[in-house]
Amino acid sequence: MELGSGHLGWAREVALHTGHDGGQGLEVHELSVHFGGLKALDRVSFDVGMGEVVGVIGPNGAGKTTLFNVISGFLHPSGGVVRWRGRDLRHHRPHDLGRLGIARTLQGVGLWPRLTVAENVACGGEPSLRADVVSAIAGVWRSSGEERRLSHRVGQLLEELDIAQWAGRLPGALPHGVQKRVALARALMCDPALLLLDEPASGLSETDMADLSARIHALRARMSVVLVEHHMDLVMAICDRVVVLDFGQLVAAGTPEEIRSSSAVTTAYLGVAVGADVDASESDHAAG
Numbered sequence: 001m002e003l004g005s006g007h008l009g010w011a012r013e014v015a016l017h018t019g020h021d022g023g024q025g026l027e028v029h030e031l032s033v034h035f036g037g038l039k040a041l042d043r044v045s046f047d048v049g050m051g052e053v054v055g056v057i058g059p060n061g062a063g064k065t066t067l068f069n070v071i072s073g074f075l076h077p078s079g080g081v082v083r084w085r086g087r088d089l090r091h092h093r094p095h096d097l098g099r100l101g102i103a104r105t106l107q108g109v110g111l112w113p114r115l116t117v118a119e120n121v122a123c124g125g126e127p128s129l130r131a132d133v134v135s136a137i138a139g140v141w142r143s144s145g146e147e148r149r150l151s152h153r154v155g156q157l158l159e160e161l162d163i164a165q166w167a168g169r170l171p172g173a174l175p176h177g178v179q180k181r182v183a184l185a186r187a188l189m190c191d192p193a194l195l196l197l198d199e200p201a202s203g204l205s206e207t208d209m210a211d212l213s214a215r216i217h218a219l220r221a222r223m224s225v226v227l228v229e230h231h232m233d234l235v236m237a238i239c240d241r242v243v244v245l246d247f248g249q250l251v252a253a254g255t256p257e258e259i260r261s262s263s264a265v266t267t268a269y270l271g272v273a274v275g276a277d278v279d280a281s282e283s284d285h286a287a288g
Contacts, residue, residue, distance in 0.1 A: 025050045025224055026071070026194055030080035033066050033248075040066040042248045043080065050193070053216060053225045055235040057259075058245035064228045065107075067245070068196055071226075072097060072104050084194065098126070103192035107199045109179040111171040117182050118154055118167040124189030125150050157185040161215070177208035184215070195219065197227035201234050213238050236260060 026048040033041040041063045048054045056064050069075040071082055073092040082089045084100060097103060103124070111120050158164040161181045171179050180200065187195060197216075201209055209231070216238050219225055229235050235242060236256040244252040244265050252258075252265045259265055 124186035
């Protein structure tokens with residue numbers, strides 16, 4: 001891979017570490033989403049400071065996926081607001097996320113089966129490309145420079161996530177844990193300041209889970225992370241704070257220690273003792 005000029009990306013345009021108190025991070029305020037008479041989210045409020053890792057947990061149907069879909073622009077709220085870096089996100093769409101400094105992974109890996117690993121990862125860099133359509137069609141130096149920069153960034157991430165040896169392979173032939181890392185690399189291509197991880201540990205082996213935990217720990221130095229996850233061991237090990245949803249409502253929020261010691265949370269809302277894994281095959285229905 002050719003070394004390009006300094007790649008700052010969207011996430012480097014502002015300071016990452018503004019602190020939790022008063023920081024320009026993610027703010028969810030009185031957020032509500034109604035589908036007819038169903039309240040998928042009901043006046044949910046919490047915030048995520050820059051450089052924080054926050055877990056969102058709760059039983060199936062709690063509203064977790066709905067929350068992510070609002071932040072990602074797939075849904076618009078019935079009430080309340082989501083703010084990112086002090087800006088209200090009211091009319092954004094999923095294709096705006098990269099330029100906002102936000103990236104998301106999906107519950108499944110969501111890779112394109114006919115593209116190689118390197119090509120899948122490169123697709124995540126599209127929002128940060130500076131070449132215009134005319135220069136790209138003409139093949140002039142500006143688009144060539146962008147291609148070199150993109151190629152260099154792909155190479156960096158393949159090495160960082162230990163998947164460089166799979167660069168030319170199609171994802172369907174790879175182990176599930178490798179596919180998950182490819183999906184993560186694709187999300188990191190736009191250098192997000194906020195990374196949304198939707199069940200990142202689903203289907204992973206214990207070895208892959210340990211690797212994921214270490215990687216999320218490392219990412220906090222570069223970005224904020226919000227994860228929806230059923231594996232309580234992972235949540236309690238890596239999160240600074242945990243938000244608990246049930247039937248669309250915020251029922252608890254606090255440090256892992258506070259959530260772990262809450263019998264109401266562990267019994268009524270998780271159904272298991274914290275520290276035991278919830279079946280990773282479970283997934284939210286359309287409302288959560």
